Amino acid sequence: MIEWIQRRRGLIAGIVAAILFAIWASSQYEPRVLASILLSGLTLGALYFLVTSGLSLIFGLMDVLNFAHGTIFMIGAYIGFTLYANPRLLLNMLPFVLAFVAGWLLARWLPFSSLPTGHRRPLWVVAVLVGVFAVWGFELAPLATTALSSGGRVPTEQAQAPIGIFIARTVGLAIAGLIAGAAFIIGNEHTRQPAPRDLVLSSGLLALAIIIAPLRLNAEGWILALDSNARFLLALVAGASGGAALGGLMEWSLIRPLYSRPIYQVLVTLGLVFVGTELVKGIWGPGGYFMELPAWFSRRGPSCPSPNLIAWLQDNCASIDVLGRPFPSYRIFIIALGIAMFIGIAVLLRYTRLGMIIRAGVQDSEMVQALGINVRRVFTLVFALGAGLAALGGVAAAPFLGISPGLGQEFQLQAFIAVVIGGMGSFTGAAIGALLVGLARAFGDQIVLTGIQLPWMSEAMTFSPSIARASTVLIMALVLLLRPAGLFGKKE
Amino acid sequence: MSDVLLEVDTIHTFIGQFHILEGVSLKVRTGSITALLGRNGAGKTTTLRSIMGLNPPRSGSIRLAGEPINGRPAYNIAQLGVGYVPEHRAVFRDLTVEENLRLAERKRGDLARRSDFIMSLFPDLKRFYRHPGGKLSGGQQQMLAIARALVADNRLLLIDEPSEGLAPIIVEQIVSALRQMSAETTILLVEQNFAMAAQLADEYYILDDGRSVQHGRMADLVHDHATIDKYLGAG
Numbered sequence: 001m002i003e004w005i006q007r008r009r010g011l012i013a014g015i016v017a018a019i020l021f022a023i024w025a026s027s028q029y030e031p032r033v034l035a036s037i038l039l040s041g042l043t044l045g046a047l048y049f050l051v052t053s054g055l056s057l058i059f060g061l062m063d064v065l066n067f068a069h070g071t072i073f074m075i076g077a078y079i080g081f082t083l084y085a086n087p088r089l090l091l092n093m094l095p096f097v098l099a100f101v102a103g104w105l106l107a108r109w110l111p112f113s114s115l116p117t118g119h120r121r122p123l124w125v126v127a128v129l130v131g132v133f134a135v136w137g138f139e140l141a142p143l144a145t146t147a148l149s150s151g152g153r154v155p156t157e158q159a160q161a162p163i164g165i166f167i168a169r170t171v172g173l174a175i176a177g178l179i180a181g182a183a184f185i186i187g188n189e190h191t192r193q194p195a196p197r198d199l200v201l202s203s204g205l206l207a208l209a210i211i212i213a214p215l216r217l218n219a220e221g222w223i224l225a226l227d228s229n230a231r232f233l234l235a236l237v238a239g240a241s242g243g244a245a246l247g248g249l250m251e252w253s254l255i256r257p258l259y260s261r262p263i264y265q266v267l268v269t270l271g272l273v274f275v276g277t278e279l280v281k282g283i284w285g286p287g288g289y290f291m292e293l294p295a296w297f298s299r300r301g302p303s304c305p306s307p308n309l310i311a312w313l314q315d316n317c318a319s320i321d322v323l324g325r326p327f328p329s330y331r332i333f334i335i336a337l338g339i340a341m342f343i344g345i346a347v348l349l350r351y352t353r354l355g356m357i358i359r360a361g362v363q364d365s366e367m368v369q370a371l372g373i374n375v376r377r378v379f380t381l382v383f384a385l386g387a388g389l390a391a392l393g394g395v396a397a398a399p400f401l402g403i404s405p406g407l408g409q410e411f412q413l414q415a416f417i418a419v420v421i422g423g424m425g426s427f428t429g430a431a432i433g434a435l436l437v438g439l440a441r442a443f444g445d446q447i448v449l450t451g452i453q454l455p456w457m458s459e460a461m462t463f464s465p466s467i468a469r470a471s472t473v474l475i476m477a478l479v480l481l482l483r484p485a486g487l488f489g490k491k492e
Numbered sequence: 493m494s495d496v497l498l499e500v501d502t503i504h505t506f507i508g509q510f511h512i513l514e515g516v517s518l519k520v521r522t523g524s525i526t527a528l529l530g531r532n533g534a535g536k537t538t539t540l541r542s543i544m545g546l547n548p549p550r551s552g553s554i555r556l557a558g559e560p561i562n563g564r565p566a567y568n569i570a571q572l573g574v575g576y577v578p579e580h581r582a583v584f585r586d587l588t589v590e591e592n593l594r595l596a597e598r599k600r601g602d603l604a605r606r607s608d609f610i611m612s613l614f615p616d617l618k619r620f621y622r623h624p625g626g627k628l629s630g631g632q633q634q635m636l637a638i639a640r641a642l643v644a645d646n647r648l649l650l651i652d653e654p655s656e657g658l659a660p661i662i663v664e665q666i667v668s669a670l671r672q673m674s675a676e677t678t679i680l681l682v683e684q685n686f687a688m689a690a691q692l693a694d695e696y697y698i699l700d701d702g703r704s705v706q707h708g709r710m711a712d713l714v715h716d717h718a719t720i721d722k723y724l725g726a727g
């Protein structure tokens with residue numbers, strides 16, 4: 001019995017602390033205030049979870065501390081927002097990206113791998129030169145700003161390059177991709193055999209790029225003419241897939257060559273924070289944006305706030321009545337999104353082969369390899385998955401927190417704290433940690449707002465705003481004292 | 493020689509900057525059990541890991557059925573039909589017995605096809621089919637680690653010290669399982685328990701200090717007390 005208590009002292013201390021806190025909180029606040037604090041905490045917790053889940057999966061499987069995870073969150077927000085409010089920018093960039101990838105894939109199909117290795121370096125240089133020449137003088141800034149400042153409705157044709165030049169640039173980038181792809185496969189012994197599907201995929205992408213080019217103007221109109229809900233869903237999908245693509249690319253190009261040098265990996269991800277932030281400032285400008293809520297979450301009127309969740313399904317009010325207090329319906333959506341993703345990943349981990357590989361790989365990725373599974377590919381996939389989740393979180397956060405180049409940093413720090421609390425590498429831990437940090441922030445904010453009323457004092461005790469941020473660090477310190485590996489952690 | 497399944501020719505393997513294998517050569521004949529012997533730290537595990545592609549050798553060659561496999565990634569070597577049972581029974585602790593086996597499938601239906609054979613060798617695994625690997629006893633974990641290598645079609649099994657730390661009665665069970673397995677695949681067996689190796693193996697290689705120093709028929713080694721004393725300690 002005593003031994004049992006000693007073994008579970010962390011758990012018991014946690015439960016006791018939670019009960020004491022619950023008693024204190026319910027004496028301090030009326031139920032409706034308490035409910036909205038809890039819901040705010042859940043909202044933040046859901047957003048943190050979208051960041052911590054990927055962070056923790058990536059650390060668990062690959063032992064990579066990805067400092068750039070918050071940056072991907074931020075870029076996701078920008079991509080989603082841009083599709084939602086100013087698709088022109090994306091439509092003008094997409095053909096370039098597609099063309100480059102098409103060229104790269106084509107190189108795998110052509111017999112370049114037999115070229116002498118000496119050609120490698122000069123080919124890289126040529127690829128870079130061709131690429132730079134192709135985009136030389138192409139201005140993104142007017143594309144990013146004009147549509148927004150004009151309400152997003154006026155087609156400002158002058159902001160877009162003439163079609164002839166645009167297509168020339170697209171083709172130029174395809175050629176750059178082809179040369180870069182050739183340089184990449186030279187002397188790379190273990191590239192797989194050229195497959196016809198490379199050719200099919202490559203020509204498909206190139207065709208898509210060329211088709212989008214003349215349709216840029218119209219497509220912009222079509223997207224903006226969609227109702228805001230559809231655009232919002234598209235924004236979520238675009239942000240998440242953009243983030244996933246970036247994450248996969250990042251693992252493949254920068255992280256993978258450095259698995260034997262973990263310190264360099266950390267430095268690379270730290271460096272990417274600055275590169276990403278500057279890149280975003282370069283494209284979208286240093287200022288912030290505000291993303292409007294889609295119609296589902298923005299109706300106001302006599303029947304609002306919606307009396308309950310079911311009624312909200314019909315009237316789409318901006319807020320929902322919770323014990324007599326309005327609570328923004330969009331935040332309920334964020335909570336639902338967080339829960340859906342939690343269930344989705346849990347199912348993936350528990351019931352799919354990929355999940356089985358991930359769970360096994362967390363313990364011993366070498367042995368997974370020895371069973372004939374290409375673990376490196378799974379690494380890339382998990383990196384993409386984690387980045388996609390973070391980017392999804394970014395899009396979801398955009399209408400709630402606004403968008404600015406600094407959006408990532410704050411989340412990165414809090415997410416790290418949450419992961420450390422939950423235990424590095426544990427998925428349940430990531431969820432619980434995110435929840436705790438979210439709740440701590442919400443209670444902290446409330447305490448800053450109203451102070452704490454103690455029975456023996458006539459006036460409420462007040463606190464400075466930094467208490468909300470400090471509270472999470474405090475929890476982390478307490479947890480680490482009791483359980484050095486975090487609540488659910490197995491490895492240090 | 494067509495009946496040589498695995499041929500390792502003067503491989504040199506480094507771990508970090510340490511030169512661990514300084515010229516190991518060996519041949520494993522199809523259908524045989526070949527024992528790889530040597531003192532602690534002689535380089536037996538490193539040899540298996542080199543073959544498996546987990547510690548690729550810096551020079552020398554490794555051929556499987558005549559085809560060079562050194563330099564290939566480990567998963568690729570596994571796909572060619574090489575199964576690995578590592579030292580210290582690296583079963584996946586958080587996965588159930590079933591999941592551990594399922595993970596080793598290379599084609600759909602591998603496990604279904606092989607299940608009866610595996611369960612006849614190790615009935616315990618059936619009993620604990622849905623238990624996490626980490627909850628099994630040491631002997632059961634070793635059985636699971638071996639069973640995992642039997643799920644896919646493997647031509648060659650690399651087995652590292654299967655008897656380590658197990659009770660004699662369990663060792664008996666594993667010896668009989670290995671004997672049944674050898675009817676259908678080739679085995680390269682690292683074993684410190686000389687009595688066990690002597691019971692099973694047809695041929696032997698002895699490593700000392702990262703080099704192969706002697707090889708021959710196991711039947712001859714059993715009587716060669718000088719060699720046993722010199723290279724295998726108080727065997």
Ligand SMILES: Nc1ncnc2c1ncn2[C@@H]1O[C@H](COP(=O)(O)OP(=O)(O)OP(=O)(O)O)[C@@H](O)[C@H]1O
Pocket residue numbers: 507508510512530531532533534535536537538539579684
């Ligand atoms: N990670 C490492 N770094 C440095 N040296 C190592 C490392 N791993 C193994 N060695 C050294 O390589 C040599 C061979 O090790 P190996 O594990 O192959 O021996 P072994 O024959 O399997 O021994 P045992 O019977 O104890 O399992 C040993 O001297 C060991 O100290």
Ligand SMILES: [Mg+2]
Pocket residue numbers: 536537538579652
């Ligand atoms: Mg060993």
